[in-house]
Amino acid sequence: MDIIFEGIYKAIVLLFSFDREVIGITWLSLKISGIATLISVFIGMSFGTSVALSEFYGKRFVVSLINTGMGLPPVVVGLFVTIFLWRNGPLGFLQILYTPMAMILAQAIIATPIVTGITLAAIQHLPKSLRLQIRALGATRLQMVWVLAKEARLPLLAAVMAGFGGVISEVGASIMVGGNIKGYTRVLTTATVMETGKGNFDIAIALGVILLLLAFLINATLTQIQQRERPR
Amino acid sequence: MERLRRFIGILGVVAALVLFMGVPSGMAADVQKNIILATTTSTQDTGLLDTLIPIFEKKTGYFVKTIAVGSGQAMTMGQKGEADVLLVHSPDAEKKFVDEGYGINRRLVMHNDFVIIGPADDPAKIKGEKSASGAFKTIAQSGSLFMSRGDNSGTHSKEKAVWKAAKLNPEGQKWYQQTGLGMGQTLSVSAEKKAYTLTDRGTYLALQKNLGLPILVEGDPVLLNIYHVIQVNPEKWPKVNAEGAKAFADFMVSKDTQKIIKTFGVDKYGSPLFFPDAKKKDKDLGL
Numbered sequence: 001m002d003i004i005f006e007g008i009y010k011a012i013v014l015l016f017s018f019d020r021e022v023i024g025i026t027w028l029s030l031k032i033s034g035i036a037t038l039i040s041v042f043i044g045m046s047f048g049t050s051v052a053l054s055e056f057y058g059k060r061f062v063v064s065l066i067n068t069g070m071g072l073p074p075v076v077v078g079l080f081v082t083i084f085l086w087r088n089g090p091l092g093f094l095q096i097l098y099t100p101m102a103m104i105l106a107q108a109i110i111a112t113p114i115v116t117g118i119t120l121a122a123i124q125h126l127p128k129s130l131r132l133q134i135r136a137l138g139a140t141r142l143q144m145v146w147v148l149a150k151e152a153r154l155p156l157l158a159a160v161m162a163g164f165g166g167v168i169s170e171v172g173a174s175i176m177v178g179g180n181i182k183g184y185t186r187v188l189t190t191a192t193v194m195e196t197g198k199g200n201f202d203i204a205i206a207l208g209v210i211l212l213l214l215a216f217l218i219n220a221t222l223t224q225i226q227q228r229e230r231p232r
Numbered sequence: 233m234e235r236l237r238r239f240i241g242i243l244g245v246v247a248a249l250v251l252f253m254g255v256p257s258g259m260a261a262d263v264q265k266n267i268i269l270a271t272t273t274s275t276q277d278t279g280l281l282d283t284l285i286p287i288f289e290k291k292t293g294y295f296v297k298t299i300a301v302g303s304g305q306a307m308t309m310g311q312k313g314e315a316d317v318l319l320v321h322s323p324d325a326e327k328k329f330v331d332e333g334y335g336i337n338r339r340l341v342m343h344n345d346f347v348i349i350g351p352a353d354d355p356a357k358i359k360g361e362k363s364a365s366g367a368f369k370t371i372a373q374s375g376s377l378f379m380s381r382g383d384n385s386g387t388h389s390k391e392k393a394v395w396k397a398a399k400l401n402p403e404g405q406k407w408y409q410q411t412g413l414g415m416g417q418t419l420s421v422s423a424e425k426k427a428y429t430l431t432d433r434g435t436y437l438a439l440q441k442n443l444g445l446p447i448l449v450e451g452d453p454v455l456l457n458i459y460h461v462i463q464v465n466p467e468k469w470p471k472v473n474a475e476g477a478k479a480f481a482d483f484m485v486s487k488d489t490q491k492i493i494k495t496f497g498v499d500k501y502g503s504p505l506f507f508p509d510a511k512k513k514d515k516d517l518g519l
Contacts, residue, residue, distance in 0.1 A: 182282065198438065199419070
């Protein structure tokens, strides 16, 4: 038990002494997962909305695929991204294996199905009559999507939080494609794994606490936006 | 529509801001200046590389990407041309690696030794046993729990060699378990389960404080743990950074580096974790 309190104490010390390495790691985690989430929101929300609003043969199959993708194991994503990015692999010419770029790529692949799936469910959940009514009032398709998105604001922001939560806490893919390189691709989760391996449990716990704190701050901000009074 | 435009505007600003602060800052480092070093977990878990690499980078301007995996995986990366230089400790596999033309210029860097550790009450009564294979035999006979790395690392190869010398095949036995993890984590698992295990002394000394597993057998010449640096053969893989690999290998056997290795860990653990060996021949270490 003592070790947990030691870890929490250490976290406070590390945070308030502005330990440069820890600040750097935290900032990098935020940057990589933030960009990955933005990419996944961009792709996932447009894709999810298009699938939700269109009728086509095999739609159920596509939706099943997306829903399966929501549970995509990060290590499997990491493995495939690594093989593709190898110097002698199909995308080797990009030269981005073991860089933050590769981590963003892997994390975006993990988060995109999550955002897509939740967006899809959110938009589909809106009553069909609402769509008809908006169109009847003479709105363009883009305007309709905008109104629907506003209507589905709660679950859509939940999609952003789920995507971000999925990637900031992910370790398997990050360590494989990033390599846990000091000052370059070392993020909170991979550093925690390494410090555990070194037997520095107090630092590992401290990093874990910082990770939780970070996730809380981001989610609290998003929740603030989500729960605001709807403008009527 | 006013709100929609504003929303898209904000989104654009955010995206631009993120790209501005994020991507250019070292995300696409100069490729020629990158070296991929594939190495064993022990060099990272002891903190040795954290000490040496910044010195190397400052001296040469190269940027080292350290990928800490087991020696087996490190050599697989070399075989595929996915690493430039290797720092590994699995001599038999290394020789094969060089003989098959995947690596060049294999040089001796340092050594320490492996030790057999186990619970303080020593249920198999191996303490003081002189030969490693003898100790393994006794552990097998008593059926005491033994933790193996099981990951084709240098330590795992050594362990398999000792089992072979003891003329035993522990695979599949109930008392023989494989963690599939790095040395540090395998030590933690062994401590938790009160099991015997084989470990390199460096990682053991670095983690000792949390373990409660004393050294029971040491000093058998078989237990020598030798690290070599190998450059991946650029003739096999043209994309390998041959110059960078050579620079790093030269750095590892240079006089100054060897001096640092000699004293590394003395202040913290009371004894050195590694013994520098550059310029020695394999024969001098009894290989």
